[in-house]
Amino acid sequence: MNDFTTWDVFRNLLAAVPWTIYLSLIAFAGGAAVSLILLSLRFAFPRVAGRPVRLYVQVFQGTPLLMQLFLVYFGLALMGVQTTPLFAASLCLSVYSSAYLTETWYGCVLAVPKGQWEASSSLGLKHWQQMLLIVLPQALRLSVPPTVGLMVQIVKNTSLASIVGFVELTRASQIIANATFEPFLAYGAVALIYFVICFSISLCGRHLEKRIRI
Amino acid sequence: MSNLASSAALAQASPSSAPSGHAIELVGVNKWYGEFHVLKDINLKVHRGERIVICGPSGSGKSTMIRCINRLEEHQQGTIIVDGIELTNDLKRIDEIRREVGMCFQHFNLFPHLTILENLTLAPIWVRKMPKKEADELAMHFLTKVKIPEQAHKYPGQLSGGQQQRVAIARALCMKPKILLFDEPTSALDPEMVKEVLETMVSLAEEGMTMLCVTHEMGFARQVANRVIFMDAGQIIEMNEPEPFFSNPQHERTRLFLSQILGH
Numbered sequence: 001m002n003d004f005t006t007w008d009v010f011r012n013l014l015a016a017v018p019w020t021i022y023l024s025l026i027a028f029a030g031g032a033a034v035s036l037i038l039l040s041l042r043f044a045f046p047r048v049a050g051r052p053v054r055l056y057v058q059v060f061q062g063t064p065l066l067m068q069l070f071l072v073y074f075g076l077a078l079m080g081v082q083t084t085p086l087f088a089a090s091l092c093l094s095v096y097s098s099a100y101l102t103e104t105w106y107g108c109v110l111a112v113p114k115g116q117w118e119a120s121s122s123l124g125l126k127h128w129q130q131m132l133l134i135v136l137p138q139a140l141r142l143s144v145p146p147t148v149g150l151m152v153q154i155v156k157n158t159s160l161a162s163i164v165g166f167v168e169l170t171r172a173s174q175i176i177a178n179a180t181f182e183p184f185l186a187y188g189a190v191a192l193i194y195f196v197i198c199f200s201i202s203l204c205g206r207h208l209e210k211r212i213r214i
Numbered sequence: 215m216s217n218l219a220s221s222a223a224l225a226q227a228s229p230s231s232a233p234s235g236h237a238i239e240l241v242g243v244n245k246w247y248g249e250f251h252v253l254k255d256i257n258l259k260v261h262r263g264e265r266i267v268i269c270g271p272s273g274s275g276k277s278t279m280i281r282c283i284n285r286l287e288e289h290q291q292g293t294i295i296v297d298g299i300e301l302t303n304d305l306k307r308i309d310e311i312r313r314e315v316g317m318c319f320q321h322f323n324l325f326p327h328l329t330i331l332e333n334l335t336l337a338p339i340w341v342r343k344m345p346k347k348e349a350d351e352l353a354m355h356f357l358t359k360v361k362i363p364e365q366a367h368k369y370p371g372q373l374s375g376g377q378q379q380r381v382a383i384a385r386a387l388c389m390k391p392k393i394l395l396f397d398e399p400t401s402a403l404d405p406e407m408v409k410e411v412l413e414t415m416v417s418l419a420e421e422g423m424t425m426l427c428v429t430h431e432m433g434f435a436r437q438v439a440n441r442v443i444f445m446d447a448g449q450i451i452e453m454n455e456p457e458p459f460f461s462n463p464q465h466e467r468t469r470l471f472l473s474q475i476l477g478h
C-alpha cells in the first residue's frame with residue numbers, strides 16, 4: 001500500500017479545482033444569459049410573459065438541484081439520449097442559477113424608486129430610454145451584493161455534480177478519501193479549498209460594491 | 215360655462231390643432247383610485263403666463279390633479295388639454311405634452327448615478343436630440359441661473375436638499391418647458407433651505423413662466439400667484455386672487471384651513 005502525504009492529498013485536490021471553477025463559470029454564464037432573456041421578456045411583455053417566467057422560476061427554485069440532475073442525467077439516458085456528466089451538470093446548474101438570478105435581478109429593477117420613473121417620464125423620456133439610462137444602471141448597483149451571494153451558492157452547488165460522476169473537487173475528495181482511508185483529511189482539505197474560493201469571490205464583490213457606490 | 219363647453223368641444227374635434235388660448239384646460243375631470251373618488255368634477259383653465267398656487271389638506275387631491283396634467287396619473291373622466299393638445303392614451307401625445315411640461319417633485323428625484331451636469335443634459339440630448347456640447351452649455355446656463363454652477367460635476371448625494379431642488383428646477387428648465395408643475399417643492403426641505411428654493415421660483419415667475427404650484431408657502435402665494443386654489447376632498451372649493459383669497463375667504467372650509475396653517 002502506498003503512503004500518501006498531506007501534500008499528495010492537497011496536490012490531487014488542487015488538480016480538480018479548475019473543473020469546479022469551469023463548472024461554476026458555465027453555470028453562472030449560462031444562468032445569466034437565460035435570466036437576461038427571461039427578464040427582457042418579462043419587462044417587454046409583462047402580460048404575456050409574466051406568468052410563464054414566474055412559473056419557470058418557481059419550478060426550478062422549488063425542486064432540489066439533485067433531483068434535476070438525476071432527471072436529466074439518468075432520465076435522458078432512459079429515453080435513449082446519451083449525455084455526459086459535464087453536459088448534464090452544466091445544463092442543470094445553468095437552469096437552476098437562472099431561476100435565482102431572474103428573481104433576484106427582477107427584484108433589483110423593482111427596487112429602483114418609483115420617483116426615478118416619474119422624473120424621467122416628466123422629462124419626456126421614452127420607456128426604453130428610462131429603462132436603459134435611468135433604471136438599469138441603478139438596478140445594476142443594487143444587484144451586486146445579492147449576485148455575489150448567488151455566485152458563492154453556485155460554486156458550492158457544483159459539488160452536486162459529483163453525484164453523476166463528474167470529477168470536480170467533491171468527487172476528487174471522495175476518491176482520495178477512499179484511497180487514503182483518511183476521510184477527515186480529504187474532506188477537511190476540500191472544505192478549506194471551497195472556503196478559499198468562496199471567500200475570494202466575496203472579497204471581490206465587496207471591492208466592487210465600494211467602487212460603484214455613490 | 216357655454217364658452218367653456220364649446221372650446222372643449224372644439225378641442226375634441228381637432229385635438230392637435232393650433233394651441234387654444236389656454237395653457238391648460240381641465241373640464242369635468244374625475245378620477246378614482248378603486249372605490250375612492252380622488253378628483254371630483256375638476257374644472258380649471260390656466261392662462262398662458264399665469265401662476266397658480268394650490269393648497270389644501272393632505273389627501274385633498276391637489277398633487278393628483280397636477281400629476282394628471284403630465285399623465286403621471288391617468289384621469290378616468292373629463293378632458294385635459296395642455297398647450298392645445300388633448301391628453302388621451304396616445305403615447306405620442308403624452309410624449310409631446312411631457313416635452314412642454316416640466317415638473318419638480320417633493321423629493322427632487324434627481325438621478326443619483328449621474329452627475330449634476332448629466333442630470334441636466336440627459337433629456338435635452340435624448341428627447342430634444344441636442345448635440346452634447348450645446349446641451350452642456352444650456353445646462354451651465356441654467357445652473358448659473360439657480361446659482362450653483364460650481365456643483366456641475368458632483369453627484370446629487372453630495373448636495374444639500376435646497377441645492378438638489380434647485381438642480382431639479384434647472385433640470386426641468388433645460389427642456390425649455392412652457393409650463394412648470396411643482397409638487398410641494400419645499401416640503402421635504404429644512405427651513406433654512408426653503409428660502410433659496412422659493413427665490414428661484416419667484417424669479418421664474420417674474421419671467422412669465424406658466425406655473426402650477428402645490429405648496430403651503432402662503433407668503434409665496436401672496437407674492438407671485440395670480441390665483442390661489444383651495445382643494446378639499448377632491449374638489450376645488452375656492453379659487454380667487456390672493457388678496458381676496460386670504461383676506462376674505464368665501465368658504466368656511468377655506469377659512470378653517472387658512473387659520474390652521476397661518477395660525478402659528
